[in-house]
Amino acid sequence: MKxxxxxxxxxxxxxxxxxxxMVLSLALGSAYIIWVLNFANSGSKEIMNxxxxxxxxxxxxxxxxxxxxxxxKFNNFKTINDDLIPDKTLFxxxxxxxxxxxxxxxxxxxLGVLLTGIEVEKEKLLTTLPKAIQQGNFLSSSNSxxxxxxxxxxxxxxxxxxxxxxxxxxxxxxxxxNEIMQVVGLLDFGGGDFEETLAFTDINSLRxxxxxxxxxxxxxxxxxMKREIPESFPLAKIVKxxxxxxxxxxxxxxxxxxxxxxxxxxxxxxxxxxxxTILITFFEREKEFYALNIIGARSSWIGKSLFLEIFMMGTLxxxxxxxxxxLATTYFxxxxxxxxxxxxxxxIIMGGMQIQPLVKFYPVTKYFWQVPLLIYxxxxxxxxxxxxxxxxxxxYAISAH
Amino acid sequence: MxxxxxxxxxxxxxxxxxxxxxxSVFIGLSVCLAVVLAVWVxxxxxxxxxxxxxxxxxxxxxxxxxxxxxxxxTTDSSKPLALTDALKEKLSQKPYKGYSPELVLDGNISTxxxxxxxxVLGIDPAIQKSFLPISKSIISGEFIHSKDDYSVVxxxxxxxxxxxxVGDTFVLNYQDxxxxxxxxxxxxxxxxxxxxxxxxxxxxxxxxxxxxxxFLNQYNGQILFNRIPVMTExxxxxFEVKKQFENQNLVIKSWKQLNPEMAVVLEFHNGMIKFFxxxxxxxxxxxxxTPVQMLWQERLRELKMMNILGISSRKFWKxxxxxxxxMILLSSSFSILCLTIIIGVQSQTGVDFRFLNDGVSIERAGxxxxxxxxxxxMGEQIYFTLLFVCMVLMISYCWSIHRTLKKLGEN
Numbered sequence: 050m051k052x053x054x055x056x057x058x059x060x061x062x063x064x065x066x067x068x069x070x071m072v073l074s075l076a077l078g079s080a081y082i083i084w085v086l087n088f089a090n091s092g093s094k095e096i097m098n099x100x101x102x103x104x105x106x107x108x109x110x111x112x113x114x115x116x117x118x119x120x121x122k123f124n125n126f127k128t129i130n131d132d133l134i135p136d137k138t139l140f141x142x143x144x145x146x147x148x149x150x151x152x153x154x155x156x157x158x159x160l161g162v163l164l165t166g167i168e169v170e171k172e173k174l175l176t177t178l179p180k181a182i183q184q185g186n187f188l189s190s191s192n193s194x195x196x197x198x199x200x201x202x203x204x205x206x207x208x209x210x211x212x213x214x215x216x217x218x219x220x221x222x223x224x225x226x227n228e229i230m231q232v233v234g235l236l237d238f239g240g241g242d243f244e245e246t247l248a249f250t251d252i253n254s255l256r257x258x259x260x261x262x263x264x265x266x267x268x269x270x271x272x273x274m275k276r277e278i279p280e281s282f283p284l285a286k287i288v289k290x291x292x293x294x295x296x297x298x299x300x301x302x303x304x305x306x307x308x309x310x311x312x313x314x315x316x317x318x319x320x321x322x323x324x325x326t327i328l329i330t331f332f333e334r335e336k337e338f339y340a341l342n343i344i345g346a347r348s349s350w351i352g353k354s355l356f357l358e359i360f361m362m363g364t365l366x367x368x369x370x371x372x373x374x375x376l377a378t379t380y381f382x383x384x385x386x387x388x389x390x391x392x393x394x395x396x397i398i399m400g401g402m403q404i405q406p407l408v409k410f411y412p413v414t415k416y417f418w419q420v421p422l423l424i425y426x427x428x429x430x431x432x433x434x435x436x437x438x439x440x441x442x443x444x445y446a447i448s449a450h
Numbered sequence: 451m452x453x454x455x456x457x458x459x460x461x462x463x464x465x466x467x468x469x470x471x472x473x474s475v476f477i478g479l480s481v482c483l484a485v486v487l488a489v490w491v492x493x494x495x496x497x498x499x500x501x502x503x504x505x506x507x508x509x510x511x512x513x514x515x516x517x518x519x520x521x522x523x524t525t526d527s528s529k530p531l532a533l534t535d536a537l538k539e540k541l542s543q544k545p546y547k548g549y550s551p552e553l554v555l556d557g558n559i560s561t562x563x564x565x566x567x568x569x570v571l572g573i574d575p576a577i578q579k580s581f582l583p584i585s586k587s588i589i590s591g592e593f594i595h596s597k598d599d600y601s602v603v604x605x606x607x608x609x610x611x612x613x614x615x616v617g618d619t620f621v622l623n624y625q626d627x628x629x630x631x632x633x634x635x636x637x638x639x640x641x642x643x644x645x646x647x648x649x650x651x652x653x654x655x656x657x658x659x660x661x662x663x664x665f666l667n668q669y670n671g672q673i674l675f676n677r678i679p680v681m682t683e684x685x686x687x688x689f690e691v692k693k694q695f696e697n698q699n700l701v702i703k704s705w706k707q708l709n710p711e712m713a714v715v716l717e718f719h720n721g722m723i724k725f726f727x728x729x730x731x732x733x734x735x736x737x738x739x740t741p742v743q744m745l746w747q748e749r750l751r752e753l754k755m756m757n758i759l760g761i762s763s764r765k766f767w768k769x770x771x772x773x774x775x776x777m778i779l780l781s782s783s784f785s786i787l788c789l790t791i792i793i794g795v796q797s798q799t800g801v802d803f804r805f806l807n808d809g810v811s812i813e814r815a816g817x818x819x820x821x822x823x824x825x826x827x828m829g830e831q832i833y834f835t836l837l838f839v840c841m842v843l844m845i846s847y848c849w850s851i852h853r854t855l856k857k858l859g860e861n
Contacts, residue, residue, distance in 0.1 A: 067740060074736040081729060150565065157526060157629045158556050161567025205525045205556070219565070240710045296819065300715075303803075304722075310491070311726050315733050318484045322737020325476045329744050391721030398711040 053350075057357035064330075071326055072366045078319040079370030079424055082312040084377045086416045089308035092388060092408045093301045096397070097290075098274060099404045100297065103177045104243075105290050106270035108278050110134055110143070113286040115267060116293075125149065126221055128265040133284040142273035144171040145266040147255045149226075151218035153198070153248060155206030162202060162248045164216065166255025166266075175272040178249070181403075183237035185210040193254045197234035199244030208232055220260040228258050239396050239403025312420070316427050324431035331355060331439045338439060348440045355436055363428045367421040374420075378412045385409040456772075459765065463772035470745065477741055478781045484734040485785040485838050486792070488727055489831050493793050494801065495723055497826040499716050503684075505817040506709050508582065509649050510571065512549070512679030514691050515703045521676040522701035527554050527665065528627045530674035531700075540694060541680065545687040550574070550581035551675035553661045557624035563612050569653050570602075570622065572661025574673050581681060584642050584655065591616035591640035596657050600664075601639035605650025609641045616641060627666050634664045646818035712817060727838075735842050743850040746770075753858055763855050770851040774843050782839040786832060793827040800824045 061068055101107055112127035125148065131140065147166035152159050169190040173179050179187040188195055196214065208214055213229050220226035230250060238244045256263060281287045291298040338351050385407035388397060396403045467474045507513050518531045533551045541549045553572030558565060575594050579585050584603070585593040594601050604614065614620065619637045626632045636656070644650065662669045682691070685704055692702050706713035753766060800822035 067744070070736075070740045074733075074740075077736070078733060081733075085729075152558055152565070152567070152623075154625070154631075157528070157625055159558060159623065159625055159631070160556050161558055161565070204523070207524060207526065242711065299819070307722070311729070314484075314487045314491070315729065317487070318480070318730065318733050319737050321476075321480045321483060322734070322741065325473070325480060325738070325741040326744070328476070329473065329741060333748075391725070392714055392717040393721065395714055395717055397718065398714050 053354055057354045060358050075366035076369035078315055079367055079420055080373035082420050083374030083416050085308055087378045087410050087412055089305055090413050091410045095408045106272050107274055108271050108287055108289045110269040110285050128267055129285050130264045143269045143271040144168045146268040146270055147252050148267045149218050149259055151216045154215040155208045158206045162246055164248045166250055166252035169251050181236045182234045185234035187234055188251050194230045195233045196230040196248055196250045198248040200235045200237050201244035203235050222260045226258050239398050241398040241403055320427040320431045328435040331435045352436055352440050359432050371417055378410045381410040459768050460772045463769050477738055480738050481781045481842055482785045484730055485835055486788045488730045489789050489835050493825040493827055493831055495719050497824045499719055500826055501820040502712055506705050506712050508645055509817055511705045511708050513682045513705055514680050516678040517701045518676050519701055527676045530676050533673040533675055545682045546680050548580035548681040549678050550578040551673050551678050553674055554676045555665050557622045559620050561612055571655050572658045573655055574658055584644055587642045587644040588640045589643045593640050594657050598657055600636050600660050602636045603640040603655040604638055606641055606643040607647045607650035614638055735845050739846045742846040746850045746854040770847055774847040777843050778839050782836050785835050793825045796825045
């Protein structure tokens with residue numbers, strides 16, 4: 050075995066330039082795949098992080114009947130309170146919200162919006178919503194009946210900062226709810242749909258508007274991105290963001306799957322090129338194999354030596370590829386990539402909101418073994434044909450002799 | 451066509467390719483596979499983007515919208531313009547395939563089942579037919595006529611949400627041209643099933659006569675508009691459209707300006723594809739460089755002999771270039787054949803991506819995202835295929851010829 054290893058190793062370096070090109074192409078290919086998978090993974094995480102911390106949250110705790118099967122529809126009469134959530138540690142990184150589909154009237158128009166009552170101070174801590182204020186100020190917890198709304202909505206109903214808007218909706222006791230609120234700020238979501246369909250006020254004003262119990266609310270939205278999402282409780286249901294915003298989740302999954310598809314294509318292309326080179330390398334040494342056969346080497350021994358040769362080359366390439374991949378990934382974890390490079394500098398609008406994620410790489414350990422395994426598999430497959438041809442020719446040569 | 455000498459060299463190059471047919475096939479196949487995969491991905495995204503674009507323009511958006519300036523800025527409908535004969539004339543010519551002068555009113559309905567905001571579109575039923583096939587998508591009742599009074603066509607989603615049927619009436623609440631709160635009883639003449647659920651829930655159609663009567667409080671017999679969504683072949687006519695309406699106190703917006711979320715999705719796909727193509731290009735060039743170089747270097751003795759016989763380096767380059775041309779012709783023909791078959795079949799059958807969301811249809815930014823994607827084979831892809839094959843083979847061959855001739859010179 051020792052001899053076989055030495056023999057294969059020496060064969061590998063009999064044409065160093067060629068081996069180097071093969072090693073480099075495989076190493077660069079594997080490094081690229083490791084890098085691109087880490088990029089896709091980190092990109093998805095960063096985009097989601099940016100998107101979810103702005104407004105949507107990682108998951109919501111709601112009344113079991115609050116959402117219908119189609120999560121765009123909800124039953125506003127189903128409320129919960131903190132007593133129904135046994136795990137009080139979840140409160141730290143979550144905030145209560147009250148929602149009300151209302152009609153908002155300006156001078157000339159009345160439009161439907163989803164008015165959300167928020168815990169102002171906590172939202173300032175946990176979300177980036179206040180950063181979306183383009184004009185005016187965000188809500189203040191000390192003032193009631195203030196409202197912030199989207200820039201586009203304000204344009205449509207012809208409202209400016211300081212103006213008053215009339216709100217009409219249905220209270221939870223079945224009565225018609227109405228109120229006048231003062232516009233204190235305008236939100237800029239980069240022209241996304243939410244600029245037209247969302248408005249925010251403080252939670253207590255909306256509770257009064259809806260004739261609600263002071264402790265009850267519709268959603269407890271968690272912004273804890275690190276902790277595992279808990280299971281539902283008997284009287285309060287956990288609804289993940291992927292269920293509330295399936296279109297965003299599908300888009301992210303689509304990009305992830307596309308990245309794997311590209312990786313497989315790259316491996317396939319490299320493998321085909323390698324198979325070609327391996328085939329030529331093996332055929333070049335046909336006379337040598339023939340000589341080896343004559344002095345007593347069996348075809349299986351030759352096959353083993355060739356297999357070892359490729360295995361060594363693969364290991365060397367993959368080792369180099371892993372190091373290069375790790376270096377590239379580590380570099381981009383300190384120098385994040387702006388995802389706008391893919392959109393020609395245009396901001397990304399997702400789920401009705403504008404996001405500007407900088408992709409900071411987080412190396413994923415599994416890619417550092419999954420990619421080499423994938424390449425080894427393809428490498429083994431590409432070897433089959435050249436090896437089979439060499440063994441067949443070798444056998445034929447012996448019998449002819 | 452070729453001079454005698456070139457003819458001979460061309461033949462010689464062909465024989466060289468045939469000298470080791472297995473290897474030549476292998477090289478050609480490597481390039482072909484990479485090209486087929488790359489172009490397939492491109493055509494897949496072209497298909498997806500085309501479907502997204504279609505879905506957006508069919509949500510009453512059109513490829514372009516000609517908007518009255520005040521409406522364009524604030525969606526204030528109170529100052530509509532008249533559809534003049536000159537405008538009609540312009541819109542009936544190329545590049546326009548259809549248009550619909552629309553008056554837009556934001557209203558709402560409130561019933562025991564719930565309340566929702568609506569966009570009430572005042573249309574001319576006859577002209578509208580050329581723009582969107584709503585009249586052909588009626589599942590119950592019939593489409594409105596220009597002389598109907600207070601009749602409306604609503605979407606299936608709205609009907610099922612409020613349990614409405616044909617012949618039912620409902621109260622539409624809105625603010626009229628003076629800003630006064632008004633309510634009108636409208637009767638449902640038809641129910642359509644078209645585009646996404648959010649589209650069906652949001653848009654209702656009435657004729658211009660009713661719209662003008664309830665909002666402007668008078669009907670002057672003219673066709674008015676706040677906006678005219680127009681259908682063209684695609685967005686490429688943007689320059690032409692803008693030029694036609696410049697200095698006319700009208701605002702032209704493309705669907706990308708009207709639905710920026712989906713426009714960015716398309717830009718993102720475009721960026722990803724470019725990145726992918728660069729990677730594939732580098733990979734395939736690197737991987738075929740070695741076999742091509744070996745192919746040339748093993749002919750070193752033969753080249754030496756020919757060199758002794760008086761053949762210059764210039765002629766070796768010529769042979770090499772003829773070899774590349776032949777390889778390009780072979781690889782690109784095979785690639786184009788494969789692509790035409792694969793994409794031709796898949797553009798009919800589609801590629802099902804519904805498994806990504808357990809078969810549930812997804813709506814984003816008001817449009818229904820396609821679950822089955824139909825790859826699109828376009829002329830540009832064929833040019834691109836040729837370009838890609840040329841580039842990859844040229845780089846590999848030129849590098850290999852250069853290295854081999856350098857070695858020959860050293861010897």
